[in-house]
Amino acid sequence: MTALPQDPPPPVSEDDRETAVRRLQEAYAQGHISHEEMDEHLHQVLTAKTHSDLAPALASLPAEKPDTTSTIAAAGGRIQRRGAWRVPRSLKVESAFGRVHLDLSQAVIEHPVVDIELQLGTGRARITVPRDAIVDIEDLHTGWKDTRYKPRRVSRPDGPTIRISGAMGYGRLRIRHAWR
Template sequence: MTISAGDPQPIASQADRDSAVQRVQAAFADGHLTPEEMDERLDLVLAARGRGELDTVLATLPAEAPATQATIGAASGRIKRGGVWRVPRHLTVASAMGRVNLDLSRAIIEDPVIDIELQVGTGRAKITVPAGAIVELDGLVTQWKDTRYRLPRRTERTGPTIRISGVMGFGRLTVRHARR
C-alpha cells in the first residue's frame, strides 16, 4: 500500500508501540545502540502517531529474530495449519473443544528438533509429519483413547525430530508420516 501526501497515515496502536519499544530495547541490549540513541528512539516511538513514524524509527535497526515459541489456541472449533508455514522451535496448541489438524509436510522447519505441546480437552488431533521425521511421544498423556501412530515402512531418518508432549483429554491423537 502506498501512502500519498493526501492520504492519512495508519494510526499506530498501543501494540505497535509496545513492539517497537521491545525492538529498540533489544537493539540496545545487543550493542547496536548507545544509551543516548536508545533514549532518543524510545522518545520518538512513544510520541509516534502513525505507523510510518514507527517504521522510520526502526528502519536502521537489525531485523527481528524469528519466533522460537508460539501458541495456537481456540476455545472451540477447529485449529488448522497446513501448506507452507514456519514452525517455531516450540509450539503449544491449546483447544478446549474442537479438532486440531497440523500438517508439517510442507512446513518450513529450521530446527533439528521441534517440540509440540498439546493441551486438548475434548476433540481429535491429527499431526502429519514430514516423511523422514522422527516422532517421539514419550511426554504425551492420553486420558481417554490411545494414540494412533505407526512407523512408516521405510524408515529413512532424514528429517527433524518431532517431540509431542502434553495432554489429550477426551479425544484421540493420530500421527502420520506424509507420503513422498
C-alpha cells in the same frame, strides 16, 4: 588430608555439538566472523571432547537468542495449519473443545528438533509429519483413547525429530507420515 577424586567432566553430546555448529554458521552468515575464523572454530567444535574444550570456540560469538514458544489457542472450533507455514522450534497448541489439524508435510522446518505441546480438552487431533521425520510421543498423556501412530519401518536419520508432549482429555491423536 587426601583429596577425593573428582568425576571427569561430562563429554560433549551430539546435540551440544550440533547447536555449536549452528551458532557458528549463523554468526558467519550474519558477518560476525570471517571465513578463516569459521574454519578454525569449526575444527575446535568438531574435535572438542568436553564443554571446556567447546567454550573457546563460542566465546566471541553473539549471545544466543533464547527459544520462544509460539502458541495457537482456541476455546472451540477448529485449529488448522497446512501448506508452507514456518514451524517454530517450540509450539504449544491449546484447545478446550474442537479439532486440531497440523500438517507439517509442506511446512518450513528450520530446526532439527521441533517440540509440540498439546493441551486438549475434547476433540480429535491429527498431525501429519514429513515422510522422513522421527516422532517421539513418550511425554504425551491421553485420558480416554490411545494415540494412533505407526512408526515408519525405514526412516532416514537426516529428517527432523518431532517431539509431541502434553495432555489430551477426551479424544484421539492420530499421527501419520506424509506420502511424499
